[in-house]
Amino acid sequence: MIVEITDYGDENNQKFVEYTVSGLSSNQMKFLSDNLKDKTTIEDDVFKLKMYFSDELYPFQSDIAKFKLADFIAREEIEMNMFLSSFLEDM
Known part of the structure; x- marks a missing residue:
């Protein structure tokens, strides 16, 4: 599974992060779609x-994210990979 952040920012006064995930089977994608x-x-x-995130929980608001954006994005992608992997264990 490969997780990439493809977009983030503000949309209709809400903070968001968009992830693109490749390397999943069709059954895994359906399971995630049905259960997230x-x-x-x-x-x-x-x-x-x-x-979508509240202002307090939005991951790209910290000072660290502003100065080391590439490192911060990589960490967020790894964390989402771990979250989805553990979520798929319930399949």
């Missing part, structure tokens, strides 16, 4: 997840 509360789509064997 956040906005999900499946396009051309790619699973997309868009999560």
Whole structure:
């Protein structure tokens, strides 16, 4: 499974992060789509997840994120990979 952050920012006064996940089977994508509360789509064997955050919980608001953005994005991608992997264990 490969997780990439493909977009983040503000949308309609809400903070969001969009993840693109490749390397999943169709059964895994369907399971995630059916069981995650956040906005999900499946396009051309790619699973997309868009999560909305309150200002307090938005991961890209910290000072560290502003100065070391590439490192921060990589860490967020690893954390989402771990979250989805553990979520898929329930499949």
